[in-house]
Amino acid sequence: MALMLYxxxxxxxxxxxSPYCWRIHLALKHKGLAxxxxxxxxxxxxxxxxxxxxxxxxxxxxxxxxxxxxKIAETLDAQYPDRPALLAGGAGWQHARLTKHWVEATLFPLxxxxxxxxxxxxxxxxxxxxxxxxxxxxxxxTLEAFAAERDAVRDQFRLALTPLRRLVTEQPYVCGAAxxxxxxxxxxxxxxxxxxxxxxxxxxxxxxxxxxxxMLDLFDxxxxxxxxx
Amino acid sequence: MALMLYxxxxxxxxxxxSPYCWRIHLALKHKGLAxxxxxxxxxxxxxxxxxxxxxxxxxxxxxxxxxxxxKIAETLDAQYPDRPALLAGGAGWQHARLTKHWVEATLFPLxxxxxxxxxxxxxxxxxxxxxxxxxxxxxxxTLEAFAAERDAVRDQFRLALTPLRRLVTEQPYVCGAAxxxxxxxxxxxxxxxxxxxxxxxxxxxxxxxxxxxxMLDLFDxxxxxxxxx
Numbered sequence: 312m313a314l315m316l317y318x319x320x321x322x323x324x325x326x327x328x329s330p331y332c333w334r335i336h337l338a339l340k341h342k343g344l345a346x347x348x349x350x351x352x353x354x355x356x357x358x359x360x361x362x363x364x365x366x367x368x369x370x371x372x373x374x375x376x377x378x379x380x381x382k383i384a385e386t387l388d389a390q391y392p393d394r395p396a397l398l399a400g401g402a403g404w405q406h407a408r409l410t411k412h413w414v415e416a417t418l419f420p421l422x423x424x425x426x427x428x429x430x431x432x433x434x435x436x437x438x439x440x441x442x443x444x445x446x447x448x449x450x451x452x453t454l455e456a457f458a459a460e461r462d463a464v465r466d467q468f469r470l471a472l473t474p475l476r477r478l479v480t481e482q483p484y485v486c487g488a489a490x491x492x493x494x495x496x497x498x499x500x501x502x503x504x505x506x507x508x509x510x511x512x513x514x515x516x517x518x519x520x521x522x523x524x525x526m527l528d529l530f531d532x533x534x535x536x537x538x539x540x
Numbered sequence: 541m542a543l544m545l546y547x548x549x550x551x552x553x554x555x556x557x558s559p560y561c562w563r564i565h566l567a568l569k570h571k572g573l574a575x576x577x578x579x580x581x582x583x584x585x586x587x588x589x590x591x592x593x594x595x596x597x598x599x600x601x602x603x604x605x606x607x608x609x610x611k612i613a614e615t616l617d618a619q620y621p622d623r624p625a626l627l628a629g630g631a632g633w634q635h636a637r638l639t640k641h642w643v644e645a646t647l648f649p650l651x652x653x654x655x656x657x658x659x660x661x662x663x664x665x666x667x668x669x670x671x672x673x674x675x676x677x678x679x680x681x682t683l684e685a686f687a688a689e690r691d692a693v694r695d696q697f698r699l700a701l702t703p704l705r706r707l708v709t710e711q712p713y714v715c716g717a718a719x720x721x722x723x724x725x726x727x728x729x730x731x732x733x734x735x736x737x738x739x740x741x742x743x744x745x746x747x748x749x750x751x752x753x754x755m756l757d758l759f760d761x762x763x764x765x766x767x768x769x
Binding site: 399406412413415481485487491 | 628630631632633634635637638639641642644645646700702703704706707710714715716720722
């Protein structure tokens with residue numbers, strides 16, 4: 312049985328916009344593993360209960376479900392050691408882990424403010440009440456208030472990208488001459504924006520946008536092939 | 541001849557506060573190399589002219605001067621391959637490089653606002669006019685205006701530390717179980733604050749402060765032995 316990735320989808324089941332799931336899309340391509348995806352909506356907790364978690368990505372391999380994008384990457388390296396490594400222990404692990412924390416602590420809060428209204432508009436009807444209630448509880452305000460002034464948030468976001476911009480000005484990828492799992496992790500953030508919204512988070516002149524194009528080109532344009540905007 | 545590190549000093553020549561020089565202090569200790577330091581002031585450009593640069597750190601080894609902290613680390617690895625590696629190519633290099641860009645783009649601008657007035661007060665008399673003029677030109681405002689509201693800047697700084705805080709909550713050092721050059725690079729930022737100012741940039745309860753203590757303990761408390769406050 313092929314590997315199965317449970318993947319967050321919108322009302323249109325082709326719309327795949329989870330930044331965490333995108334890490335695993337590219338991780339599986341990086342390892343050259345064949346896989347299928349199954350669209351999953353926020354409220355389908357029962358479908359992935361066997362993973363022990365309540366969110367995707369979940370990867371099912373030979374009947375076993377694994378939850379959490381970092382744990383999935385470690386599991387893939389352990390299960391398929393003959394394939395190109397994602398983390399491989401040591402400094403590669405550390406590089407990806409620092410990148411993960413930077414992306415999640417610095418970029419995600421700003422992206423969420425820019426994207427949350429568009430996400431709400433694009434998710435399945437059955438998810439909308441859950442999504443609004445859970446997010447408004449977390450934010451302590453309405454989605455609309457949380458999402459206000461996104462142009463100002465975008466300015467902060469572009470400034471926060473400075474370390475990444477410097478890195479991909481010096482070399483093609485976050486991992487150097489070739490893309491690695493740290494690239495997958497950062498790219499997940501941009502694919503979240505691309506597949507959940509038409510709002511342009513980067514200018515076309517930005518070196519980060521050039522890197523994003525290189526990522527979209529990987530694996531015969533795999534990520535580019537998904538519905539965007 | 542021992543290795544000689546030209547090291548930024550204050551009016552008190554024991555006060556060593558350059559974040560870039562601190563990277564090399566710890567890099568030399570990490571490699572187990574004997575070295576001496578020579579106090580250097582901002583206006584002593586002629587003393588290091590042979591390095592081709594105008595700033596410290598400069599490392600002199602067998603009569604050859606090398607400028608720029610990253611280049612010095614690479615040179616040390618190339619010259620002393622039998623000693624513990626700092627960067628060692630590959631993912632270790634990438635991990636340190638991402639850390640460098642994050643520290644310089646995200647932490648330094650906030651630290652500078654908190655520290656610049658104290659730095660000005662502690663540098664050598666002969667440096668003060670140069671320091672004020674060059675910084676006020678760069679900032680487009682007086683030192684005093686640039687340094688205003690440092691408590692608010694400190695709140696931003698502590699928030700910006702989130703990725704580091706998560707990393708050193710999971711593991712003792714930025715590089716994992718043992719400190720490496722990425723740790724030296726981050727520590728340089730905190731040693732800058734510690735040796736140029738008495739202003740507490742962290743709370744004692746912060747996991748980042750616990751990591752800083754571990755760094756101060758390295759090499760028999762080497763960094764702790766320098767004048768602070």
